[in-house]
Amino acid sequence: MIQRQVLVDLIIATLKEINPPALAASGIEPTADTRLFGKQGVFDSIGLVSLIVEVEQAVAELTGKAVTLADDRAMSQQHSPFRNVGTLADYTLTLVHEHPGQPG
Amino acid sequence: MSIPDSPDSPDRRDSPVVLVTGTRKGIGRFLVEHFVRTGARVVGCSREPVDFTLPGYTHHLADVTREEDIKSLLATIGKDFGRLDVAINNAGVAAMNAALLTPTAQLDRVMTTNFRGTALVCREAAKLMMRRTFGRIINFSSVALPMLIEGEAAYLASKAAVVAYSRVLAHELAPYGITVNVVGPGPIDTDMVRGVPADKIGRIVERQAIKRFGRFEDVANVVDFFARPQSDQVTGQVIYLGGV
Numbered sequence: 001m002i003q004r005q006v007l008v009d010l011i012i013a014t015l016k017e018i019n020p021p022a023l024a025a026s027g028i029e030p031t032a033d034t035r036l037f038g039k040q041g042v043f044d045s046i047g048l049v050s051l052i053v054e055v056e057q058a059v060a061e062l063t064g065k066a067v068t069l070a071d072d073r074a075m076s077q078q079h080s081p082f083r084n085v086g087t088l089a090d091y092t093l094t095l096v097h098e099h100p101g102q103p104g
Numbered sequence: 105m106s107i108p109d110s111p112d113s114p115d116r117r118d119s120p121v122v123l124v125t126g127t128r129k130g131i132g133r134f135l136v137e138h139f140v141r142t143g144a145r146v147v148g149c150s151r152e153p154v155d156f157t158l159p160g161y162t163h164h165l166a167d168v169t170r171e172e173d174i175k176s177l178l179a180t181i182g183k184d185f186g187r188l189d190v191a192i193n194n195a196g197v198a199a200m201n202a203a204l205l206t207p208t209a210q211l212d213r214v215m216t217t218n219f220r221g222t223a224l225v226c227r228e229a230a231k232l233m234m235r236r237t238f239g240r241i242i243n244f245s246s247v248a249l250p251m252l253i254e255g256e257a258a259y260l261a262s263k264a265a266v267v268a269y270s271r272v273l274a275h276e277l278a279p280y281g282i283t284v285n286v287v288g289p290g291p292i293d294t295d296m297v298r299g300v301p302a303d304k305i306g307r308i309v310e311r312q313a314i315k316r317f318g319r320f321e322d323v324a325n326v327v328d329f330f331a332r333p334q335s336d337q338v339t340g341q342v343i344y345l346g347g348v
Contacts, residue, residue: 050234053231053234056231057231057235060179066172066175066176068171068175
């Protein structure tokens with residue numbers, strides 16, 4: 001079963017690959033606490049779309065599960081799962097575990 | 105589009121990947137044959153199996169209204185080819201009924217297939233296209249939409265939704281090198297049109313500037329234009345055939 005830290009690492013790797021201007025300008029090494037969106041977030045809305053798509057594809061390659069991160073539940077939550085790397089990893093982990101098919 | 109002449113050419117492995125929905129018959133099947141002839145690698149889907157095979161063509165059973173089918177289809181394309189160049193949302197159903205006599209189930213069916221199906225394929229196709237910062241999405245409307253033909257309210261509402269969705273998507277996907285356009289054929293001799301009363305079809309043809317039935321080739325011509333890499337400045341557009 002996939003561990004949270006694997007997803008945190010995967011999201012950080014994706015984040016570094018995209019390297020949004022705000023992250024590059026800060027010179028800070030991303031962690032699980034790195035804000036993704038909103039106040040002090042490293043992405044604008046277009047950048048966040050890219051991150052979500054890249055993470056979905058990376059998760060599919062890793063687990064064989066085609067999860068949709070921007071699903072109805074994510075959009076209706078009071079606290080967005082896209083706040084920071086850690087919350088995105090948590091939400092991704094939930095979806096991977098809930099997804100039918102082989103264990104993630 | 106730089107593509108090999110022969111469908112059997114070994115160069116096909118580097119040629120564009122084209123997805124067409126609703127390929128069992130009619131325009132969808134024609135577009136499969138058309139793109140295979142150009143040397144493209146073509147993937148198609150329908151709810152029922154097809155009765156043909158072609159070198160360079162792969163068929164999948166998938167219902168465009170089912171999110172899991174579409175996610176699985178696009179994941180397979182990503183795994184098999186690593187790219188998607190063109191997505192053609194041809195799958196659709198007709199609904200010919202007076203608005204006041206349209207059953208709720210028919211409303212749902214036509215909106216779900218024509219709009220949600222198109223939107224789901226657009227969404228998942230664009231995710232794959234984003235990898236290469238290139239893509240061409242081509243959706244389907246109908247000349248009956250600008251003509252506001254009576255008795256087609258639900259069908260035309262679904263096509264209006266497709267047009268609006270496509271035009272907004274064109275803006276959202278432009279930064280990724282993906283264009284989104286719409287072709288609106290007039291009446292063509294397909295099963296869908298054969299199910300419409302002849303006098304109604306006749307009135308549509310009569311209102312076109314070019315008063316003849318469309319041909320599959322007419323649709324392919326517009327699709328080719330939208331699909332060309334050179335058409336990278338063409339997005340959010342609707343081309344209606346026949347002169348509306």
